[in-house]
Amino acid sequence: MFAELFDEHAQPLHRYLARRVGVDVADDLVSETFLTAMKGQRTYDPERGSVVGWLYGIATNLLRGHAKREVRLLRTAERYGVDLGVAETLEHTVVARIDARSHLRRIAGELARMSDTDRDLVLLVSLAGLSVQEAAEALDLNAGTARSRLHRLRAKLKEVEHA
Amino acid sequence: MRDVLDDDLAELYTVRPADDVRLARLREQLFFQQPKRRGRRWIGIAAAVAGVVLVAGLVVYLRPAPHDAPVATMPVAPATSLSEAAGLLEMSAEPRGKYRHIKYNAWQTYSTGEPGTATWGATQFEFETDVWLPVAQGQVPLVNRRATGAERAIGGVQKPADHYLGKADKGPGLWQTLCTHTPCHEVSMLNPLPVQPAEKLDSATETLMSPYTTNQEKAVLYRQLAAAPEIRYDNGAVTTDGPTSFTLDPATGELAGVEQRVSSPRTLPAGTVTLSVTITYEWTDQRPS
Numbered sequence: 001m002f003a004e005l006f007d008e009h010a011q012p013l014h015r016y017l018a019r020r021v022g023v024d025v026a027d028d029l030v031s032e033t034f035l036t037a038m039k040g041q042r043t044y045d046p047e048r049g050s051v052v053g054w055l056y057g058i059a060t061n062l063l064r065g066h067a068k069r070e071v072r073l074l075r076t077a078e079r080y081g082v083d084l085g086v087a088e089t090l091e092h093t094v095v096a097r098i099d100a101r102s103h104l105r106r107i108a109g110e111l112a113r114m115s116d117t118d119r120d121l122v123l124l125v126s127l128a129g130l131s132v133q134e135a136a137e138a139l140d141l142n143a144g145t146a147r148s149r150l151h152r153l154r155a156k157l158k159e160v161e162h163a
Numbered sequence: 164m165r166d167v168l169d170d171d172l173a174e175l176y177t178v179r180p181a182d183d184v185r186l187a188r189l190r191e192q193l194f195f196q197q198p199k200r201r202g203r204r205w206i207g208i209a210a211a212v213a214g215v216v217l218v219a220g221l222v223v224y225l226r227p228a229p230h231d232a233p234v235a236t237m238p239v240a241p242a243t244s245l246s247e248a249a250g251l252l253e254m255s256a257e258p259r260g261k262y263r264h265i266k267y268n269a270w271q272t273y274s275t276g277e278p279g280t281a282t283w284g285a286t287q288f289e290f291e292t293d294v295w296l297p298v299a300q301g302q303v304p305l306v307n308r309r310a311t312g313a314e315r316a317i318g319g320v321q322k323p324a325d326h327y328l329g330k331a332d333k334g335p336g337l338w339q340t341l342c343t344h345t346p347c348h349e350v351s352m353l354n355p356l357p358v359q360p361a362e363k364l365d366s367a368t369e370t371l372m373s374p375y376t377t378n379q380e381k382a383v384l385y386r387q388l389a390a391a392p393e394i395r396y397d398n399g400a401v402t403t404d405g406p407t408s409f410t411l412d413p414a415t416g417e418l419a420g421v422e423q424r425v426s427s428p429r430t431l432p433a434g435t436v437t438l439s440v441t442i443t444y445e446w447t448d449q450r451p452s
Contacts, residue, residue, distance in 0.1 A: 003190070006190055006193065007190075010186055010189070010190070011186060014186055015178065019176040019177065019178060020176060023250075023253070023254075027189060030186070030189055031189050031192065031193060034193055035193065038193075077175060083174060083175050083176070083177040083386075084175060084176050084177060085177040085249075085386060086177075086383055086386060086387075103171060104171065104174060104175050107171055107172065107175055108175055111175075122172070123172070123176070126165075126168070126169045126172045126173075127172060127173065127176055154168060157168055157172075158167075158168050161167070161168060161171060
Protein backbone atom coordinates (compact mmCIF):
# COMPACT_ATOMS: atom_id res chain seq x y z
CA MET A 1 0.00 0.00 0.00
CA PHE A 2 2.75 2.42 0.94
CA ALA A 3 4.76 1.68 -2.17
CA GLU A 4 1.70 2.65 -4.20
CA LEU A 5 1.22 5.73 -2.05
CA PHE A 6 4.88 6.61 -2.60
CA ASP A 7 4.62 6.13 -6.37
CA GLU A 8 1.57 8.37 -6.55
CA HIS A 9 2.58 11.17 -4.21
CA ALA A 10 6.36 11.16 -3.69
CA GLN A 11 7.28 13.03 -6.84
CA PRO A 12 4.92 16.01 -6.45
CA LEU A 13 5.69 16.11 -2.73
CA HIS A 14 9.44 16.06 -3.38
CA ARG A 15 9.10 18.74 -6.04
CA TYR A 16 7.14 20.94 -3.64
CA LEU A 17 9.56 20.45 -0.76
CA ALA A 18 12.61 20.94 -3.00
CA ARG A 19 11.22 24.25 -4.18
CA ARG A 20 10.83 25.37 -0.60
CA VAL A 21 14.01 24.16 1.06
CA GLY A 22 16.26 22.65 -1.62
CA VAL A 23 16.74 19.17 -3.01
CA ASP A 24 18.95 17.74 -0.29
CA VAL A 25 16.59 18.65 2.52
CA ALA A 26 13.64 17.48 0.41
CA ASP A 27 15.19 14.01 0.15
CA ASP A 28 15.24 13.70 3.92
CA LEU A 29 11.78 15.17 4.32
CA VAL A 30 10.19 12.81 1.81
CA SER A 31 11.81 9.82 3.55
CA GLU A 32 10.69 11.05 6.94
CA THR A 33 7.20 11.80 5.69
CA PHE A 34 6.67 8.27 4.42
CA LEU A 35 8.34 6.67 7.42
CA THR A 36 6.10 8.72 9.70
CA ALA A 37 3.09 7.81 7.58
CA MET A 38 3.97 4.11 7.74
CA LYS A 39 4.42 4.23 11.50
CA GLY A 40 1.23 6.19 12.01
CA GLN A 41 -0.96 4.55 9.40
CA ARG A 42 -3.46 3.55 12.05
CA THR A 43 -3.96 7.20 12.89
CA TYR A 44 -5.13 7.95 9.36
CA ASP A 45 -8.86 8.38 9.35
CA PRO A 46 -10.39 8.66 5.87
CA GLU A 47 -13.46 10.22 7.48
CA ARG A 48 -11.38 13.19 8.60
CA GLY A 49 -9.85 14.06 5.30
CA SER A 50 -8.02 13.04 2.14
CA VAL A 51 -4.78 11.10 2.03
CA VAL A 52 -3.21 14.11 0.27
CA GLY A 53 -4.05 16.38 3.19
CA TRP A 54 -2.74 13.76 5.63
CA LEU A 55 0.59 13.31 3.81
CA TYR A 56 1.16 17.02 3.25
CA GLY A 57 0.24 17.61 6.87
CA ILE A 58 3.02 15.26 7.99
CA ALA A 59 5.41 16.89 5.53
CA THR A 60 4.41 20.37 6.69
CA ASN A 61 5.10 19.48 10.32
CA LEU A 62 8.52 18.16 9.33
CA LEU A 63 9.13 21.25 7.19
CA ARG A 64 8.69 23.42 10.26
CA GLY A 65 12.07 22.18 11.43
CA HIS A 66 13.53 23.92 8.39
CA ALA A 67 11.45 27.11 8.55
CA LYS A 68 14.47 29.16 9.61
CA ARG A 69 16.35 27.98 6.56
CA GLU A 70 13.47 28.91 4.26
CA VAL A 71 13.15 32.34 5.87
CA ARG A 72 16.91 32.82 5.47
CA LEU A 73 16.64 31.95 1.77
CA LEU A 74 13.68 34.32 1.41
CA ARG A 75 15.71 37.09 3.05
CA THR A 76 18.54 36.43 0.57
CA ALA A 77 16.02 36.45 -2.26
CA GLU A 78 14.59 39.72 -0.93
CA ARG A 79 18.05 41.25 -0.72
CA TYR A 80 19.22 40.30 -4.19
CA GLY A 81 15.93 39.93 -6.09
CA VAL A 82 16.65 36.35 -7.07
CA ASP A 83 14.71 33.10 -6.89
CA LEU A 84 15.28 30.62 -4.07
CA GLY A 85 17.40 28.35 -6.24
CA VAL A 86 19.88 31.17 -6.80
CA ALA A 87 19.52 32.26 -3.16
CA GLU A 88 20.57 28.77 -2.08
CA THR A 89 23.61 28.89 -4.32
CA LEU A 90 24.49 32.34 -3.04
CA GLU A 91 24.95 30.79 0.36
CA HIS A 92 27.77 28.70 -1.05
CA THR A 93 29.51 31.30 -3.18
CA VAL A 94 31.08 34.57 -2.25
CA VAL A 95 29.35 36.53 -4.95
CA ALA A 96 27.20 35.45 -7.86
CA ARG A 97 25.91 37.19 -10.89
CA ILE A 98 22.57 38.64 -10.22
CA ASP A 99 19.63 39.59 -12.36
CA ALA A 100 17.58 41.56 -9.86
CA ARG A 101 13.83 41.21 -10.12
CA SER A 102 12.24 43.74 -7.83
CA HIS A 103 8.79 42.11 -7.60
CA LEU A 104 10.45 38.93 -6.34
CA ARG A 105 12.22 40.97 -3.68
CA ARG A 106 8.96 42.31 -2.34
CA ILE A 107 7.14 38.97 -2.42
CA ALA A 108 10.09 37.19 -0.79
CA GLY A 109 10.18 39.81 1.97
CA GLU A 110 6.46 39.51 2.63
CA LEU A 111 6.64 35.69 2.75
CA ALA A 112 9.61 35.87 5.12
CA ARG A 113 7.55 38.02 7.49
CA MET A 114 4.52 35.71 7.48
CA SER A 115 3.89 33.15 10.20
CA ASP A 116 4.84 29.57 9.30
CA THR A 117 1.19 28.54 9.02
CA ASP A 118 0.29 31.46 6.75
CA ARG A 119 3.25 30.78 4.48
CA ASP A 120 2.39 27.07 4.38
CA LEU A 121 -1.21 27.86 3.48
CA VAL A 122 -0.25 30.12 0.58
CA LEU A 123 2.37 27.72 -0.78
CA LEU A 124 0.43 24.48 -0.33
CA VAL A 125 -2.28 25.91 -2.56
CA SER A 126 -0.11 27.84 -5.02
CA LEU A 127 2.98 25.63 -5.34
CA ALA A 128 1.79 22.15 -4.35
CA GLY A 129 -1.56 22.60 -6.10
CA LEU A 130 -3.64 21.43 -3.16
CA SER A 131 -7.24 22.53 -2.89
CA VAL A 132 -8.07 24.88 -0.02
CA GLN A 133 -9.86 21.95 1.64
CA GLU A 134 -6.75 19.72 1.39
CA ALA A 135 -4.47 22.51 2.59
CA ALA A 136 -6.80 23.10 5.54
CA GLU A 137 -6.61 19.37 6.38
CA ALA A 138 -2.82 19.47 6.14
CA LEU A 139 -2.66 22.43 8.50
CA ASP A 140 -5.44 21.22 10.76
CA LEU A 141 -7.51 24.32 10.06
CA ASN A 142 -11.20 24.77 9.55
CA ALA A 143 -11.85 24.97 5.80
CA GLY A 144 -13.80 28.22 6.10
CA THR A 145 -11.08 29.81 8.21
CA ALA A 146 -8.43 28.66 5.73
CA ARG A 147 -10.40 30.10 2.81
CA SER A 148 -10.80 33.56 4.33
CA ARG A 149 -7.22 33.61 5.62
CA LEU A 150 -5.88 32.60 2.20
CA HIS A 151 -7.89 35.37 0.56
CA ARG A 152 -6.44 37.94 2.96
CA LEU A 153 -2.86 36.67 2.53
CA ARG A 154 -3.06 36.63 -1.25
CA ALA A 155 -4.52 40.14 -1.28
CA LYS A 156 -1.57 41.33 0.80
CA LEU A 157 0.92 39.60 -1.51
CA LYS A 158 -0.71 41.15 -4.57
CA GLU A 159 -0.49 44.52 -2.92
CA VAL A 160 3.27 44.26 -2.43
CA GLU A 161 3.67 42.61 -5.84
CA HIS A 162 2.43 45.76 -7.55
CA ALA A 163 3.82 48.27 -5.04
CA MET B 164 -7.98 29.97 -10.38
CA ARG B 165 -4.32 30.75 -10.97
CA ASP B 166 -3.22 34.31 -11.55
CA VAL B 167 -0.08 36.44 -11.82
CA LEU B 168 0.69 35.97 -8.13
CA ASP B 169 0.92 32.20 -8.64
CA ASP B 170 3.28 32.76 -11.55
CA ASP B 171 5.43 35.04 -9.40
CA LEU B 172 5.47 32.52 -6.55
CA ALA B 173 6.47 29.82 -9.04
CA GLU B 174 9.25 32.11 -10.26
CA LEU B 175 10.44 32.77 -6.73
CA TYR B 176 10.28 29.12 -5.72
CA THR B 177 12.04 27.93 -8.83
CA VAL B 178 11.62 24.31 -9.91
CA ARG B 179 14.57 22.31 -8.69
CA PRO B 180 16.41 19.62 -10.66
CA ALA B 181 14.80 16.46 -11.96
CA ASP B 182 14.47 14.11 -9.05
CA ASP B 183 13.83 10.67 -10.54
CA VAL B 184 17.12 9.17 -9.42
CA ARG B 185 16.85 10.57 -5.93
CA LEU B 186 13.30 9.33 -5.60
CA ALA B 187 14.21 5.89 -6.89
CA ARG B 188 16.95 5.77 -4.27
CA LEU B 189 14.56 6.88 -1.55
CA ARG B 190 11.99 4.32 -2.67
CA GLU B 191 14.59 1.60 -2.53
CA GLN B 192 15.68 2.67 0.94
CA LEU B 193 12.13 2.84 2.21
CA PHE B 194 10.70 -0.34 0.77
CA PHE B 195 13.57 -2.68 -0.07
CA GLN B 196 16.30 -1.93 2.46
CA GLN B 197 14.51 -1.87 5.77
CA PRO B 198 17.03 -2.65 8.52
CA LYS B 199 16.94 -6.28 9.58
CA ARG B 200 16.11 -6.85 13.20
CA ARG B 201 17.97 -9.55 15.02
CA GLY B 202 16.47 -11.49 17.87
CA ARG B 203 14.55 -14.48 18.88
CA ARG B 204 11.73 -13.66 16.59
CA TRP B 205 13.85 -14.69 13.62
CA ILE B 206 12.40 -18.19 13.64
CA GLY B 207 8.89 -16.88 13.37
CA ILE B 208 9.93 -14.36 10.74
CA ALA B 209 11.75 -17.04 8.76
CA ALA B 210 8.67 -19.23 8.88
CA ALA B 211 6.51 -16.34 7.74
CA VAL B 212 8.92 -15.50 4.92
CA ALA B 213 9.00 -19.14 3.86
CA GLY B 214 5.22 -19.10 3.80
CA VAL B 215 5.15 -15.94 1.74
CA VAL B 216 7.75 -17.32 -0.65
CA LEU B 217 5.75 -20.51 -1.03
CA VAL B 218 2.52 -18.63 -1.70
CA ALA B 219 4.27 -16.13 -3.98
CA GLY B 220 5.89 -19.00 -5.88
CA LEU B 221 2.53 -20.63 -6.37
CA VAL B 222 0.99 -17.35 -7.50
CA VAL B 223 3.81 -16.77 -9.99
CA TYR B 224 3.61 -20.34 -11.21
CA LEU B 225 -0.13 -20.16 -11.70
CA ARG B 226 -0.25 -16.70 -13.28
CA PRO B 227 -1.26 -16.84 -16.94
CA ALA B 228 1.13 -14.12 -18.11
CA PRO B 229 4.31 -12.65 -16.58
CA HIS B 230 4.40 -9.03 -15.52
CA ASP B 231 7.36 -6.69 -15.41
CA ALA B 232 9.21 -6.47 -12.12
CA PRO B 233 8.78 -3.21 -10.21
CA VAL B 234 11.33 -0.62 -11.18
CA ALA B 235 13.78 -0.06 -8.34
CA THR B 236 16.01 2.44 -10.04
CA MET B 237 15.48 4.89 -12.84
CA PRO B 238 18.11 6.18 -15.26
CA VAL B 239 19.06 9.84 -15.22
CA ALA B 240 16.88 11.65 -17.71
CA PRO B 241 18.83 13.80 -20.20
CA ALA B 242 18.41 17.50 -19.59
CA THR B 243 15.64 19.01 -21.69
CA SER B 244 16.37 22.54 -20.51
CA LEU B 245 19.15 24.64 -19.06
CA SER B 246 17.47 24.45 -15.65
CA GLU B 247 17.54 20.66 -15.76
CA ALA B 248 21.19 20.75 -16.87
CA ALA B 249 21.87 22.95 -13.84
CA GLY B 250 20.26 20.31 -11.67
CA LEU B 251 22.40 17.57 -13.19
CA LEU B 252 25.54 19.55 -12.42
CA GLU B 253 24.44 20.04 -8.83
CA MET B 254 23.72 16.34 -8.46
CA SER B 255 27.05 15.14 -9.86
CA ALA B 256 28.93 13.16 -7.25
CA GLU B 257 32.33 14.81 -7.15
CA PRO B 258 35.22 14.67 -6.61
CA ARG B 259 36.04 11.20 -7.93
CA GLY B 260 39.81 11.48 -7.88
CA LYS B 261 42.71 13.64 -6.77
CA TYR B 262 42.72 15.76 -9.91
CA ARG B 263 40.15 17.07 -12.33
CA HIS B 264 41.69 16.79 -15.78
CA ILE B 265 40.05 19.14 -18.26
CA LYS B 266 41.12 18.97 -21.87
CA TYR B 267 40.37 21.74 -24.33
CA ASN B 268 40.77 21.17 -28.04
CA ALA B 269 40.55 24.50 -29.87
CA TRP B 270 40.53 25.46 -33.53
CA GLN B 271 41.13 29.16 -34.09
CA THR B 272 40.77 30.95 -37.39
CA TYR B 273 43.41 33.36 -38.68
CA SER B 274 43.03 35.45 -41.81
CA THR B 275 45.12 37.58 -44.10
CA GLY B 276 44.31 40.23 -46.71
CA GLU B 277 41.03 41.93 -47.51
CA PRO B 278 37.93 39.83 -48.23
CA GLY B 279 37.02 39.94 -51.91
CA THR B 280 40.62 40.41 -53.03
CA ALA B 281 43.14 37.87 -54.35
CA THR B 282 45.27 38.27 -51.24
CA TRP B 283 42.58 37.15 -48.81
CA GLY B 284 42.86 33.78 -47.09
CA ALA B 285 41.82 32.11 -43.85
CA THR B 286 43.16 29.06 -42.08
CA GLN B 287 42.34 27.31 -38.82
CA PHE B 288 45.06 26.10 -36.46
CA GLU B 289 44.64 23.57 -33.69
CA PHE B 290 45.65 24.11 -30.06
CA GLU B 291 45.35 21.89 -27.02
CA THR B 292 45.17 22.87 -23.39
CA ASP B 293 45.28 20.41 -20.51
CA VAL B 294 44.46 21.46 -16.98
CA TRP B 295 45.00 19.30 -13.93
CA LEU B 296 43.17 20.91 -11.06
CA PRO B 297 43.98 19.41 -7.64
CA VAL B 298 41.16 18.70 -5.23
CA ALA B 299 43.39 19.24 -2.21
CA GLN B 300 43.92 22.77 -1.01
CA GLY B 301 47.20 24.67 -1.29
CA GLN B 302 48.32 22.88 -4.44
CA VAL B 303 49.33 24.32 -7.78
CA PRO B 304 47.05 23.79 -10.78
CA LEU B 305 48.95 22.52 -13.79
CA VAL B 306 48.13 24.09 -17.16
CA ASN B 307 49.76 22.92 -20.39
CA ARG B 308 49.03 24.81 -23.61
CA ARG B 309 50.46 24.04 -27.01
CA ALA B 310 49.90 24.31 -30.75
CA THR B 311 49.49 20.84 -32.21
CA GLY B 312 50.71 21.84 -35.67
CA ALA B 313 47.46 20.72 -37.29
CA GLU B 314 45.73 23.14 -39.64
CA ARG B 315 42.80 23.20 -42.03
CA ALA B 316 41.89 25.58 -44.82
CA ILE B 317 38.91 27.88 -44.56
CA GLY B 318 39.37 29.54 -47.95
CA GLY B 319 41.54 31.73 -50.13
CA VAL B 320 45.33 31.95 -49.84
CA GLN B 321 46.78 29.45 -47.38
CA LYS B 322 49.70 30.87 -45.42
CA PRO B 323 51.96 28.71 -43.26
CA ALA B 324 51.56 28.70 -39.48
CA ASP B 325 54.59 30.92 -38.88
CA HIS B 326 52.88 33.66 -40.89
CA TYR B 327 50.32 33.95 -38.09
CA LEU B 328 51.86 32.36 -35.03
CA GLY B 329 54.96 33.24 -33.08
CA LYS B 330 57.10 30.46 -31.67
CA ALA B 331 55.69 31.06 -28.20
CA ASP B 332 52.10 31.28 -29.43
CA LYS B 333 50.05 28.70 -27.62
CA GLY B 334 46.64 29.69 -28.88
CA PRO B 335 43.66 31.63 -27.60
CA GLY B 336 43.20 32.43 -23.93
CA LEU B 337 40.03 30.59 -23.03
CA TRP B 338 39.64 32.13 -19.58
CA GLN B 339 41.01 35.15 -17.73
CA THR B 340 41.64 34.03 -14.18
CA LEU B 341 45.11 33.15 -12.97
CA CYS B 342 45.20 30.73 -10.07
CA THR B 343 48.44 29.86 -8.33
CA HIS B 344 47.09 27.67 -5.54
CA THR B 345 43.90 25.80 -4.86
CA PRO B 346 41.16 26.56 -4.03
CA CYS B 347 40.79 28.51 -7.26
CA HIS B 348 38.02 31.03 -7.85
CA GLU B 349 36.88 32.22 -11.23
CA VAL B 350 36.96 36.01 -10.83
CA SER B 351 34.55 36.75 -13.69
CA MET B 352 31.79 35.38 -11.43
CA LEU B 353 32.15 38.68 -9.58
CA ASN B 354 30.82 40.65 -12.55
CA PRO B 355 27.13 40.88 -13.32
CA LEU B 356 25.98 39.32 -16.57
CA PRO B 357 25.13 41.83 -19.30
CA VAL B 358 21.43 42.36 -19.97
CA GLN B 359 21.57 42.09 -23.76
CA PRO B 360 21.04 38.38 -24.61
CA ALA B 361 23.95 37.94 -27.06
CA GLU B 362 26.36 39.66 -24.67
CA LYS B 363 24.91 37.69 -21.77
CA LEU B 364 25.52 34.37 -23.52
CA ASP B 365 28.99 35.46 -24.62
CA SER B 366 30.01 36.55 -21.14
CA ALA B 367 28.54 33.50 -19.44
CA THR B 368 30.21 31.16 -21.93
CA GLU B 369 33.66 32.53 -21.13
CA THR B 370 33.03 31.98 -17.43
CA LEU B 371 31.64 28.49 -18.05
CA MET B 372 34.81 27.55 -19.95
CA SER B 373 37.07 28.37 -17.05
CA PRO B 374 38.38 25.33 -15.18
CA TYR B 375 37.98 27.29 -11.96
CA THR B 376 34.22 27.78 -12.25
CA THR B 377 32.57 25.29 -9.91
CA ASN B 378 29.56 23.18 -10.81
CA GLN B 379 27.46 25.22 -8.38
CA GLU B 380 28.49 28.43 -10.12
CA LYS B 381 27.86 26.90 -13.55
CA ALA B 382 24.39 25.92 -12.36
CA VAL B 383 23.74 29.54 -11.35
CA LEU B 384 24.79 30.70 -14.81
CA TYR B 385 22.65 28.08 -16.56
CA ARG B 386 19.62 29.22 -14.58
CA GLN B 387 20.27 32.86 -15.40
CA LEU B 388 20.59 32.02 -19.09
CA ALA B 389 17.40 29.96 -18.85
CA ALA B 390 15.58 33.03 -17.56
CA ALA B 391 16.28 34.88 -20.83
CA PRO B 392 13.66 33.83 -23.41
CA GLU B 393 15.94 34.93 -26.26
CA ILE B 394 18.47 32.28 -25.28
CA ARG B 395 17.36 28.96 -26.69
CA TYR B 396 18.06 25.38 -25.62
CA ASP B 397 17.71 22.52 -28.08
CA ASN B 398 19.02 19.08 -27.16
CA GLY B 399 22.15 20.46 -25.52
CA ALA B 400 22.75 23.34 -27.95
CA VAL B 401 22.44 26.78 -26.37
CA THR B 402 22.09 29.59 -28.89
CA THR B 403 20.82 33.11 -29.36
CA ASP B 404 21.02 35.72 -32.10
CA GLY B 405 24.69 36.46 -31.55
CA PRO B 406 28.18 35.20 -32.33
CA THR B 407 28.61 32.81 -29.39
CA SER B 408 26.93 29.49 -28.74
CA PHE B 409 27.75 26.45 -26.66
CA THR B 410 26.75 22.85 -26.34
CA LEU B 411 26.42 20.86 -23.17
CA ASP B 412 26.18 17.15 -22.57
CA PRO B 413 22.49 16.57 -21.79
CA ALA B 414 23.42 13.48 -19.77
CA THR B 415 25.74 15.28 -17.36
CA GLY B 416 25.08 19.01 -17.80
CA GLU B 417 28.79 19.56 -18.47
CA LEU B 418 29.88 22.16 -20.99
CA ALA B 419 31.01 20.16 -24.04
CA GLY B 420 31.81 22.75 -26.68
CA VAL B 421 31.90 26.42 -27.57
CA GLU B 422 31.66 28.07 -30.95
CA GLN B 423 32.14 31.68 -31.99
CA ARG B 424 31.25 32.99 -35.41
CA VAL B 425 31.80 36.23 -37.25
CA SER B 426 28.86 38.55 -36.72
CA SER B 427 30.12 41.73 -38.44
CA PRO B 428 32.22 40.77 -41.48
CA ARG B 429 35.41 42.73 -41.92
CA THR B 430 38.20 40.27 -42.56
CA LEU B 431 36.10 37.12 -42.65
CA PRO B 432 32.75 36.30 -44.28
CA ALA B 433 29.75 36.48 -41.95
CA GLY B 434 29.05 33.19 -40.22
CA THR B 435 32.65 31.93 -40.43
CA VAL B 436 33.64 30.01 -37.31
CA THR B 437 36.44 31.94 -35.61
CA LEU B 438 36.84 29.70 -32.59
CA SER B 439 35.66 26.17 -31.98
CA VAL B 440 36.44 24.46 -28.68
CA THR B 441 35.58 20.96 -27.50
CA ILE B 442 36.00 20.16 -23.83
CA THR B 443 36.35 16.79 -22.11
CA TYR B 444 36.64 15.96 -18.44
CA GLU B 445 38.00 13.11 -16.40
CA TRP B 446 38.99 12.40 -12.83
CA THR B 447 42.43 11.00 -12.20
CA ASP B 448 44.75 10.27 -9.30
CA GLN B 449 47.87 11.11 -11.26
CA ARG B 450 49.12 14.02 -13.31
CA PRO B 451 52.33 14.90 -15.11
CA SER B 452 55.04 16.22 -12.81
